[in-house]
Every structure is written in structure tokens, then in C-alpha cells.
Amino acid sequence: MSGFLDNCHWPRCECIELGDRRNLIVAIASGVLFFSGWWIMIDAAALYPDGGQFNHAYQTPGVVLTVAFFMINSVSNGQIRGDAYTTGCIGQTGARVWLFLGFLLAFGALIAASWILFGFYVVEYVQPDWPGIAVFLQNALIFFSAFLFKFGRTEDLWG
Template identity: 75%
Template sequence: MSGILDNCQWPRCCESCELGERRNVVASIVAGILFFTGWWICFDAAAIFPDNSVFNHAYHTCGVISTVAFFMINSVSNGQIRGDTYTSGCLGQTGARVWLFIGFLLAFGSLIAASWILFGFYVVPHEPNDWPGIAIFLQNAFIFFGGLVFKFGRTEDLWG
């Protein structure tokens, strides 16, 4: 049985979008903009609702954990995960894989916690101001997608 998507093709406009050597630069800029936008949204909600009654400032913990996960995910290269470049150290390739796995666990966990904050404390009780919950969720979503763009949008072929 032939694949259903065998005859599907990308639009013609995408053929001229070859980034080549600028791929790492574009991925880094896009990831930085996503990371910045996430924190900017959270700062906006904290500035609009400075008191703890509407916006509990303990909810910033999700963004901090998401930021730590961003750095953990991007601190190991794909070569270290494959075992091409990292052969020594206290744990070697296994340690790099465990580090990446824990980073992804923290990233997914903070995104799930942000959605729990949004729905558990703002949407379901029907608070009059939903913006703090939306801001916390958007912050973590932007940081999460920024981390994915920075990890998988770059190529290591251009480094050496």
C-alpha cells in the first residue's frame, strides 16, 4: 500500500527559503524572541496585578523552572547525545542523555503546571481577571517552543 502523502508537495514559495549558513542565526534569533516574549508577557501580568490577591506571585515558579529547562536542554549538543563527540567525563553519553531527559521533563512539567494554574485557578472558578493565568501559560509555552527551536532549529555542521 502506497503512502497517502506521497503525492503531496510543499508550496512553491518554500523552495526559495533555503537558509544555508544563516540557519543557526535565524534559529537563535527566533528562539530568543520567543524566550523574551514569554518573560515579557509574565512581567506585564505582574505589573498590571501587583497584589497577591489576584495574581499569586508564587506562580512565577513555573517560568523559572521552564527557563532552567531551556538551558538544560540546550547545554548538550546532538553529538554528545549520539556519542560522537563526548566519550569521557563522569557519565559520558549516558549522562548527557539523562541530562537532556531531565531537561525535557522539567519543560513539559512546567507547561503542564502552567495549564493547571490557568484552568484550576482562573478559568474554572471564573475569576473576573483571567489575564494572569493566561500570561503564565503563554510564558511557559513561549519558553518551551523557544527551547525547541533553539535545540532542533540549529545544525552542528556549521560549527566546525
């Protein structure tokens, strides 16, 4: 099952050929998404400092997703394939388990943010609804930032 899409190729578009700048552009775009997510949450926390309108425990999925961001991107594709990491305590299997746990945390945090938005701010109709939207937007932006940084760059990030 591994590599079943290796022979599928998208048509090449010369107008967006990034070449050597691909890693730079992906890192900047990922950083902007990550920054925007946290900026939205800081804005909501600053606008509603009391616990009545915005329970500050709702910031937990953003923190969990930030940890998942670092877990997902701390493992290279070479370590997953077994090309780059052959020695050490746990090797390729440990790298795969670490990546899987990072994905679990990321999807769990995004689901928790959706639950906070719809369970507390939409169904119960708590006003104002901006804190619920901010929680979801923060987690969605960090989620897309993590996946853009993981799958959008080439293997050699700084080369």
C-alpha cells in the same frame, strides 16, 4: 529504533533555503520567543502587584522552564549520539539522562502552567483572567523557544 526516519525526506523548497544563515535565524527567533514569554509575565506582575488578583507563586513554572531551557540546550546532539563526548565523569549516558531531565522539567512546567490557567482562572472564574493567560503564554513561548533552539539549528552553532 534509532534512526528509523533517516530515509524519510521532505521535499526541498528553494524559496526558504537558509544555508549558512540558519543558525542565526533560529537563534534570533528563539530569543524573541524567550523574551516575549518573560515580557508577558513581567507585564502581568506589574499590572497586578497585589496577591489577591495574581499569586506571584504562579511564576514558578516559568522559572522551572527557563532552567529546563538551559538544560536541554546545554547538551549537543553529538553528545547524545556519543560522537563528541567520550571522556568525562558520566559520558554519553550522563548526557542522555541530563537531556531527559530537562525534557521532564519542560513538560512538567507546561502542564503546571496549564493547570494554573484552567484550575484557578477558568474553573474558579477568578477575575481578571489575564494573569492566568500570561502564565500559560509565558510557558508556551519558552517551551517552543527551547525546542526551536534545540532542533532548529545545525550542529555547529557559531560556525
